[in-house]
Every structure is written in structure tokens, then in C-alpha cells.
Amino acid sequence: MDERMVAARFHAPNRPLVLEDVPIPQIEASEILVEVKSCGLCGSDVHIIKGESSTGKVPITLGHESSGIIVHIGSRVEGWKPGDRVIISCITSCGNCSTCQMGRDSICLNRKALGVQLDGALARFMKVTPRNLVSLPDGISFEEGAILTDAVATPYHALKGRAKVRAGEAIAILGVGGLGIHAVKLARLLGAVPIFGN
Numbered sequence: 001m002d003e004r005m006v007a008a009r010f011h012a013p014n015r016p017l018v019l020e021d022v023p024i025p026q027i028e029a030s031e032i033l034v035e036v037k038s039c040g041l042c043g044s045d046v047h048i049i050k051g052e053s054s055t056g057k058v059p060i061t062l063g064h065e066s067s068g069i070i071v072h073i074g075s076r077v078e079g080w081k082p083g084d085r086v087i088i089s090c091i092t093s094c095g096n097c098s099t100c101q102m103g104r105d106s107i108c109l110n111r112k113a114l115g116v117q118l119d120g121a122l123a124r125f126m127k128v129t130p131r132n133l134v135s136l137p138d139g140i141s142f143e144e145g146a147i148l149t150d151a152v153a154t155p156y157h158a159l160k161g162r163a164k165v166r167a168g169e170a171i172a173i174l175g176v177g178g179l180g181i182h183a184v185k186l187a188r189l190l191g192a193v194p195i196f197g198n
Contacts, residue, residue, distance in 0.1 A: 155180070
């Protein structure tokens with residue numbers, strides 16, 4: 001395998017991303033190298049490019065809605081192997097802090113986000129931890145899988161986990177953009193009736 005790859009890098013607000021030749025990430029014993037097969041562009045990426053949100057460093061490789069295939073695993077990684085199809089959760093959590101121990105690793109006290117504080121998926125390869133990965137079944141395309149951990153999981157958590165929507169309940173969804181349209185579809189699957197969207 002080549003030791004370098006092309007990545008789309010963010011350097012400064014209101015400037016185009018730059019295609020750059022960069023080293024392929026080197027993994028530690030507890031990390032995994034994934035070959036990116038698909039990466040969605042999120043509204044968060046647009047906010048970064050417009051200067052409305054910041055990153056942890058510049059330059060940085062953006063992209064946090066992704067899927068791919070495992071190509072290498074570190075010596076201490078268990079439960080994953082090269083060739084596994086995966087989707088990648090953008091939040092890196094420690095697993096040890098109080099919020100992680102409560103099962104709320106999305107608000108880990110030590111969290112970092114791929115494509116925001118750490119290099120993301122607008123590249124051929126990216127390194128992740130096992131905690132970032134979810135198996136992607138063969139029947140789901142890489143393109144569909146790429147948005148599951150963000151654009152689909154976010155409204156699902158809001159509807160099922162926080163609002164606890166039940167069949168037969170009326171629901172209003174304000175803002176039917178990328179997340180909102182998935183919220184409408186998920187609300188329908190949860191049996192909400194009627195569903196109002198704006």
C-alpha cells in the first residue's frame with residue numbers, strides 16, 4: 001500500500017477545501033485504519049467552511065458522516081478484522097468518564113469529533129478507535145450507511161430516546177432539512193399520527 005493519500009483539507013474560512021497529498025494515518029495498537037468508501041457532507045461542514053463554527057486545528061481533513069472497509073487493525077484490537085464493512089460514529093469517547101459510564105458517550109467529558117478536532121473522512125483512509133465503529137450489513141450500501149450515525153441517529157435519539165414518541169401521538173417537526181426529513185420518516189416508523197412538518 002502507498003504511504004500517502006489525497007485528502008480534502010480545510011485551511012481557513014470562506015476558502016475552498018484544498019486537495020493535498022498527505023501521509024496515510026499511522027495507527028496505534030488500539031486503533032483501526034479504515035478505507036473510506038463514502039462520506040456525506042453535513043451542514044456542520046458548511047458552517048465550518050463559512051467560518052460559523054471552528055475546528056480544533058488547521059489544516060484539518062473534514063468529513064464526519066462516513067462508511068468504509070477495515071484495512072488494518074492494531075495489535076490490541078478485538079472483535080474487528082480487515083475486510084469488515086463499517087459505519088463510523090464521529091464522536092471519539094474515552095469510555096471512562098462519568099457520562100461514558102452512564103452510557104452517554106455522545107457527551108463524553110473528553111470527547112473529540114472526527115472531522116472537527118481530529119482528521120476526518122474526506123480522504124482515502126482514516127484512523128478510528130473500535131468504539132467509533134458499527135458493523136454495516138451487506139444489504140446496506142456505503143452511501144446509505146455513511147449518514148446513519150449522524151443524520152439518522154441524531155433525530156432517532158431525539159424522537160425515541162428523549163421525546164419517547166409512541167404510536168398514535170401527534171408530533172410537530174420544525175425545520176425539515178437534512179435531519180428533519182429523517183425525523184419525519186422515523187416518526188412515521190414509530191407510528192406517530194399526525195406528523196406536522198415545517
